[in-house]
Structure formats: C-alpha cells, structure tokens
Amino acid sequence: MMSNILLDIKNLKLSFFTPAGEVKAINDVSIQMEEGDVLGIVGESGSGKSVTSYSIMGLTAFPGRIVSGTIDFNGHRINDMTEAELRAIRGNEVSIIFQDPMTSLNPVYTIGNQIREVILLHTDMDKRKAYERSVELLNLVGINEPEKRLKQYPHELSGGMRQRVMIAIALACEPKLLIADEPTTALDVTIQAQIMELMTELKNKINMSIILITHDLGIVSSMCQKIVVMYAGKVVESGTIDDIFYNPKHEYTKGLLRSIPKLQAKEHEKLIPIEGTPVDMLNPPAGCPFAPRCEKCMKICLREMPKYTKLSDVHHCACWLLQKEAFEESKKSEASKATGAAEVSGGGDN
Amino acid sequence: MDKSINQKQKFGTPRKGALVEVQNLKQYFPISDGFFKTKYVKAVDDVSFYIDKGETLGLVGESGCGKTTTGRSLLRLYEPTDGRILYNGVDITHVEMMPYRRKMQIVFQDPYASLNPRMTVGDIVGEAIDIHKLAGSQKERSDKIISMLERVGLNSEHANRFPHEFSGGQRQRIGIARALAVDPEFIVCDEPISALDVSIQAQVVNMFEKLQEEMGLTYLFIAHDLSVVKHISNRIGVMYLGKLVELADSYELVFNSVHPYTRSLISAIPIPDPKTSRINKRIILEGDVPSPLNPPSGCRFRTRCPYADELCASEEPKFREVGSRHFSACHHLDKVK
Numbered sequence: 200m201m202s203n204i205l206l207d208i209k210n211l212k213l214s215f216f217t218p219a220g221e222v223k224a225i226n227d228v229s230i231q232m233e234e235g236d237v238l239g240i241v242g243e244s245g246s247g248k249s250v251t252s253y254s255i256m257g258l259t260a261f262p263g264r265i266v267s268g269t270i271d272f273n274g275h276r277i278n279d280m281t282e283a284e285l286r287a288i289r290g291n292e293v294s295i296i297f298q299d300p301m302t303s304l305n306p307v308y309t310i311g312n313q314i315r316e317v318i319l320l321h322t323d324m325d326k327r328k329a330y331e332r333s334v335e336l337l338n339l340v341g342i343n344e345p346e347k348r349l350k351q352y353p354h355e356l357s358g359g360m361r362q363r364v365m366i367a368i369a370l371a372c373e374p375k376l377l378i379a380d381e382p383t384t385a386l387d388v389t390i391q392a393q394i395m396e397l398m399t400e401l402k403n404k405i406n407m408s409i410i411l412i413t414h415d416l417g418i419v420s421s422m423c424q425k426i427v428v429m430y431a432g433k434v435v436e437s438g439t440i441d442d443i444f445y446n447p448k449h450e451y452t453k454g455l456l457r458s459i460p461k462l463q464a465k466e467h468e469k470l471i472p473i474e475g476t477p478v479d480m481l482n483p484p485a486g487c488p489f490a491p492r493c494e495k496c497m498k499i500c501l502r503e504m505p506k507y508t509k510l511s512d513v514h515h516c517a518c519w520l521l522q523k524e525a526f527e528e529s530k531k532s533e534a535s536k537a538t539g540a541a542e543v544s545g546g547g548d549n
Numbered sequence: 550m551d552k553s554i555n556q557k558q559k560f561g562t563p564r565k566g567a568l569v570e571v572q573n574l575k576q577y578f579p580i581s582d583g584f585f586k587t588k589y590v591k592a593v594d595d596v597s598f599y600i601d602k603g604e605t606l607g608l609v610g611e612s613g614c615g616k617t618t619t620g621r622s623l624l625r626l627y628e629p630t631d632g633r634i635l636y637n638g639v640d641i642t643h644v645e646m647m648p649y650r651r652k653m654q655i656v657f658q659d660p661y662a663s664l665n666p667r668m669t670v671g672d673i674v675g676e677a678i679d680i681h682k683l684a685g686s687q688k689e690r691s692d693k694i695i696s697m698l699e700r701v702g703l704n705s706e707h708a709n710r711f712p713h714e715f716s717g718g719q720r721q722r723i724g725i726a727r728a729l730a731v732d733p734e735f736i737v738c739d740e741p742i743s744a745l746d747v748s749i750q751a752q753v754v755n756m757f758e759k760l761q762e763e764m765g766l767t768y769l770f771i772a773h774d775l776s777v778v779k780h781i782s783n784r785i786g787v788m789y790l791g792k793l794v795e796l797a798d799s800y801e802l803v804f805n806s807v808h809p810y811t812r813s814l815i816s817a818i819p820i821p822d823p824k825t826s827r828i829n830k831r832i833i834l835e836g837d838v839p840s841p842l843n844p845p846s847g848c849r850f851r852t853r854c855p856y857a858d859e860l861c862a863s864e865e866p867k868f869r870e871v872g873s874r875h876f877s878a879c880h881h882l883d884k885v886k
Contacts, residue, residue, distance in 0.1 A: 358837075389813060392819075416747075417819030420819065420820065444821070458748055459776070459821055462818055470755055473749075477748075
C-alpha cells in the first residue's frame, strides 16, 4: 500500500551558536511520516526531540539555525519559506500543543478570544461564524457549557481543562499534522488518561497525523504506531511500536526498557539502570554519543558514528554491533550459498 | 493533667515496633476570605498510619491530595493543626525538634531548587554535621563529607564544586548525601525522582534500596508514579483530597485494590507494553479533582465515583480493615468490581 508522505526530514542538522560554543542539538536526523501516522519521539531532556519538531513549524529560536538538511512538509519546503509563508501554515496545516498548559495560554485574554483569533486569522469566517465554530470546538474537546467557558480567563480553568482548550485551538483549522510536545507531563494520571483518550478519538474523527513527543514509554505504547528514539541529537533507533518494544536493537533502547519499573510485575524485579550521565552537548563524544554509557562499547564506537542498519523497511538502528552482526551474517549466507545449502535464514517475508 | 487524660482517650494506643506513627493528623492552612471570615484549606484531614522499622511506606495520589503536606507535617516542618505524631513511641507533636532532626531527614523533590547555589557541595553536606556538632575536628568533618559523597556514588573532588556544575541525577545524590550526613534512621523522600530523566530514575531508586539495606533506613516514599512506588515500598497508602482512601501491602494494593479511586488510578497508568495496552480497557474518571477549599460532603471521591449514591453524599465512609493489613474507606466495597 502506498501512502502519501506527509513529512520528510532529510539529514537535518541544527545548531545553537552559544557564546560557549556550538551545540549540535540535531545532528543528522532523518524522519519520514505518512499521512495518518501517529509517530512517537522518545528521548531524554536535551536529546533534541522538541527542537526537531519545532523546526517543522519553523520555530527555531535564536541562536539556533538550520545548518544543513531539508524539511518537506505537505509539499512545502520549510527551510526556504519566509516568515510570512510560515505564518500561513502554522495553526492552519500544522499546529502544536505545548507541554505546560498553565503558561501557554495568554492570561489576559478570554478563552473565546484566543480560539477566535486563530479562526479569524486563517479562515474567511466572520466573527459570528467564528463564535459558532468556537462553541463547536469546545464541544468537540469535551468541555461542558462552552458558551460560559468562552467568556472565562485561563486562570478560572483547571490544568486538564486548559489543555483541552489548547487542543481546541490547535484543532481550530483542522490541521494535517498535530505536534503534541509532552501534552500530559504536567497533568495528573487520571487527567492524562482523559486527554490521551480525547486525542485518539479526535485523530480518528478528523483524520490528522500526530507527532507525540514524550519521555514516557507507557504513553507511547498506547497511542503510537511508530517510534523514533533519540539520544543526544541523533536518531538511534526507529521502527514500529512492536519493533521497539519487543525487538529493540540499540543498547540505549534496551536500557530504557530495562530501567522502567513495571506495575504489572508480580514479583520484585531488579531495575537495571543505564549508568553514567547524559551527554554534555557542548562537548559531545566523537563517535556514537551513547558509547560512554554503553556496556558493549567497542573501540570503533568511540571513534566513529555508526551508519544505520536496515533491519526491515521501517526498523532502522544505528549501532556498530549490528554492523558487525550484519557483516557476519552476510558472510554466513554467502558461505551457505557457495556450498549450495538449501537453508536460508528466514525473515524475508516482511 | 486533664489535658493528658484527654489526649490518651482521643488517640488510639501506639503500635509496638513502629518507628513512626501518625494518629488523626490534620493540617489546615488558613486563607483569608474577606473581613472576619477565615476559610481553611484542609490539606490533610484525619490521616493515620504507621511505619515499622526498616519498612518503606509509599504514599501516592494526584497533585493537591496532601501527600507532600503529610510528609512535611510529620517532620513538623509545618505545625500540625491536630493529631499526634509518635517517633519510637514518643509523642513529638509539641516537643523541641532539634534532637529528632538528626534522626528524621528529608530529600526534596526538586534537585535544582533545594540546594543552595552559593555553597559548595562539601558545605551543603557539612552544614548538618556542623549544626549537630557531629565532627570534632576539621579532618573528621571532611572525612565524613567524603564518605557520604562516596556512599551516594560521587567522589571527593566533587566536594569543592558548586551545585550548578552537576546534572539533575547528581544533584539529587547530593541531596541524599545531605540527608544521610547526620546518620538518620528515617527519611521522608518527597518525590525524589520525578524531576529526573527516565534513564537516571532507576539509578536513584536502586541507590535508595541499597542505602536502606546498608544503613537500616526507614522510608516514607512520596510519589505520584505508582509503578515506582510499588517497586520500592512494602506498603502503599493512596490519598485523595487530604484523606487516606486505601492502604495495603504493595502487591495487594496493585493487584487486589478495593477502592474505586485506587482502581481507576491503577488503570489510568499507561503500560509500557503495546500488546497489553491494546487489550487493556481503561476506567476513565470524569471531571477534575474538586477544590480542597470546598470538598464534597460525605465521601470526597463521590463526585467522580461511578458507584456514588445518597449515602456517599450524607455520610463519610470509615477507614476500616477489609482484609489482612488492608484498609479502605468506601461505603460500597461489595459493589466495586
């Protein structure tokens, strides 16, 4: 089945030029997304997951700058767009929900004002129609008494309610792509469950794609189809949700999965942490950024960044161990071919 | 004289062997509401529990449920409005805390805000040693500081650095070293890992477990992440709007919870396993947590509870034993499925 490529990030490099030196926040990242996908970007703070997704909206903050690479979104080349052109697609074709619903709404405008602003800016609706649309949107995100809420200010609403308003604003123009940057991190678990349920429901209703940025593997596992794992500005592994959870190949991904306590475990399990500390982005290691914390680190890991190994059409991983495995496997299969053995290792039926 | 008799009648008999016991703890915060009227936020309202020596009690709940306040009142960082706090069987509700500060310590949530940026790590850890006069000489002091730092996985050269030079995980280790410096018996861990990255959380959790084994510590572990709390605790208490709604052994609580709030809390936690989360049906609670200024009458959970009826609105359910070491406060335990 061929789907339309909605988003194609190719070899993106983005750096922040700080007085202390260049911080390579995104270092050669490629991400592809098809229409209707829910893509999870997982990583620790400072891994570049937010910066990557902000760059799709052209929201790179000073002193950050795209050094090389391209971002194609829905037929637009984002890198080449002027600020005015960007403004036309922001909120219209791609919109964003920020992490903290407490600070991302303007405290001095009413909810109604803030929703209407988006509608008036991007559509040719008049004020009356925009009002009707606002009521409709609040209904859509499950807010009771929308007419009353529209007159209220953000401080009168609870955290979960504010996040719903943020979602309503983001959905006002039915964007093709919704970027949700840790949408539930600031919320309690029971409210988090409500918001996730809402996002899944809305996705099916208006058929949009979602990029979900999070550090919580639990959220990813219940919402996403594909996952990109980032570490220190690089994509270390990407694949379908089952690839990542049941067949992780990168040592960092494996470590992450081992280090989270499982609620459903019937007995006390020993947590296996990833030792060491996150990378200092001002002085990143020369080779694989994870090498200093990796148990299976080899000499080559410290010298050179590994290339991506294609494990299946969608499952890719950057690790020297796989390169070696791949190398040995290719040798083996060559040997078996040479001897004319009928047995060929399986796995070609994807 | 009269007062002491009243005290005895008012509170239950202390549990033998408990290191820390809290009886009917109430912590109200006054907020002014126009002239003459004072309203109270009942942050903690009639909470009782004990922690045995060497045990870890976990306390979970959503923000604003009073779990942090409970931890702080217990250490008398707030003066409790009512109730009694016992340490090793001694009532410490109204005594001079200085001797007990040595035995009861706290690790705070935010490793960025809880360390003085102008003090070196050595001085941060050493301050408590100075206050309690635990070192006879400069050498003894610095030896103590270094041994504490080594205990939490840092080393001697870190003592001369400032907090900003450390990552979040390392800062939390400094906070733990500071708590350990006075050789305490009991530590309140107030969300010690929620500000840390996932890959670092496991390091710190393992360290808490290791220290407990080595030093025979007793913990009150406060967190909102039930998976982590279950991992580290022997028993878990669940709080909702200032009340304890369920308390049981960790596995009992996770697998055989009886209170509707605990059940929905457990089911709301996203499971990091795609196959399970695909088939898992969530109980989604409607609405938000009510304001603690105006808590609902009767059972405080009734506004969000699928089983609520008139009884729940009129009468507050008692916190009673429902199984072995398993307590819960609900009128409709038989109906909850």
